[in-house]
Amino acid sequence: MSPGLWIPSYRLKILLLGSSLSGKSTILKQMRLAGGVPFSTQEIESFRQLVFDNLTGELRHLLDSFADLSMHFPDALSADAEIILRVKDLRDREPFPMECLDALTRLWKNLTVQQAVRRGNEVASPEEMPYFFGALPRLFSPEYVPSPQDIFHLRAQTIGITETALSLNGIEMLVVDVGGVKSERRKWIHVFNDVTGIIFTVNLNGYDMCLIEDRDANQMQDAMTIWTSIGQSGWFSGTPLVLCFTKYDLFEQKVTAGSDIAKFFPDFNGAPGDAVAGLDYFRRRFLRLAQKAGRINEREIQIHVVTVTDTEMTRVFLNSFGAFFTDDDMRSHDTEE
Numbered sequence: 001m002s003p004g005l006w007i008p009s010y011r012l013k014i015l016l017l018g019s020s021l022s023g024k025s026t027i028l029k030q031m032r033l034a035g036g037v038p039f040s041t042q043e044i045e046s047f048r049q050l051v052f053d054n055l056t057g058e059l060r061h062l063l064d065s066f067a068d069l070s071m072h073f074p075d076a077l078s079a080d081a082e083i084i085l086r087v088k089d090l091r092d093r094e095p096f097p098m099e100c101l102d103a104l105t106r107l108w109k110n111l112t113v114q115q116a117v118r119r120g121n122e123v124a125s126p127e128e129m130p131y132f133f134g135a136l137p138r139l140f141s142p143e144y145v146p147s148p149q150d151i152f153h154l155r156a157q158t159i160g161i162t163e164t165a166l167s168l169n170g171i172e173m174l175v176v177d178v179g180g181v182k183s184e185r186r187k188w189i190h191v192f193n194d195v196t197g198i199i200f201t202v203n204l205n206g207y208d209m210c211l212i213e214d215r216d217a218n219q220m221q222d223a224m225t226i227w228t229s230i231g232q233s234g235w236f237s238g239t240p241l242v243l244c245f246t247k248y249d250l251f252e253q254k255v256t257a258g259s260d261i262a263k264f265f266p267d268f269n270g271a272p273g274d275a276v277a278g279l280d281y282f283r284r285r286f287l288r289l290a291q292k293a294g295r296i297n298e299r300e301i302q303i304h305v306v307t308v309t310d311t312e313m314t315r316v317f318l319n320s321f322g323a324f325f326t327d328d329d330m331r332s333h334d335t336e337e
């Protein structure tokens with residue numbers, strides 16, 4: 001084959017797009033496991049180190065946020081905080097330092113710290129903190145190896161662009177994952193050629209959360225802005241869009257516990273505590289934006305609501321979009337769920 005005449009062997013090129021923390025890389029991990037690209041031993045070791053990094057990094061982020069939240073950090077916990085501030089990255093196969101187990105346990109149980117965790121939406125605290133902090137003794141066991149669930153809950157901000165070739169339901173595809181923070185978005189254009197389909201992820205739970213890179217911005221508003229620009233973009237006229245609302249589990253928990261969507265989206269007129277009405281409201285908002293961008297009449301949008309840390313639920317989602325992206329006939333019918 002002459003140089004420059006490379007013919008791609010995949011049938012679909014799928015772009016994962018969306019704001020940071022919306023679940024793009026988690027979907028890619030699920031796609032890898034479903035698509036015959038399992039994690040290597042070295043990757044699993046990196047995930048183990050990342051678990052420790054997530055635990056200590058998330059706590060440091062929270063401690064740093066006390067001033068912004070106008071809260072006073074409890075003096076009795078300073079020695080424990082010192083231990084966490086001093087930790088170094090783990091080396092390959094180095095066990096988690098045991099002195100951190102007691103310090104993390106005491107910090108996490110403290111009522112003032114818990115109060116700060118509950119106000120995490122104001123400082124973009126990681127939403128998966130309860131998952132890892134609820135499992136501290138298991139994670140600190142010397143034999144600990146991350147489970148697939150742990151791997152799906154890990155957080156690592158994507159920097160740069162990754163391309164993964166895999167096969168789902170017999171369809172060869174190249175899946176492109178990008179970083180969602182604002183500083184990464186200027187790189188997106190480099191992968192806009194020859195796209196067969198876009199999976200656009202929206203963190204439903206982000207309706208009351210600021211962006212990690214901009215505390216004055218709202219995650220949901222940010223997602224709406226990107227969604228509009230994709231709808232209007234000349235690169236993607238005619239490209240089928242899968243709109244994937246993620247973190248329904250966290251959204252439902254928060255809304256039913258009493259967080260009022262109308263405080264952040266005043267035109268929401270559902271009852272406080274009604275997560276289904278909330279979901280319906282955001283679904284309609286995104287469809288309306290697509291309509292304004294001239295997309296909806298083309299029946300090119302499929303909508304899903306997924307908890308992407310849940311393998312069963314994500315498999316159902318993954319089984320649906322291959323046909324949607326490959327089958328023009330399917331898109332001539334209304335495919336909204």
Ligand SMILES: Nc1nc2c(ncn2[C@@H]2O[C@H](COP(=O)(O)OP(=O)(O)OP(=O)(O)O)[C@@H](O)[C@H]2O)c(=O)[nH]1
Pocket residue numbers: 018019020021022023024025026027128152153154155156157158159178179180181201246247248249250306307308309
């Ligand atoms: N509970 C729950 N957690 C989720 C869900 N989707 C993603 N997460 C968690 O949210 C965090 C961020 O997910 P990522 O997949 O890294 O987000 P991303 O869109 O790739 O973020 P960037 O790389 O910064 O653009 C991770 O800790 C995931 O485990 C979900 O549906 N439910």
Ligand SMILES: [Mg+2]
Pocket residue numbers: 024025026156157158177178179180
């Ligand atoms: Mg990512």
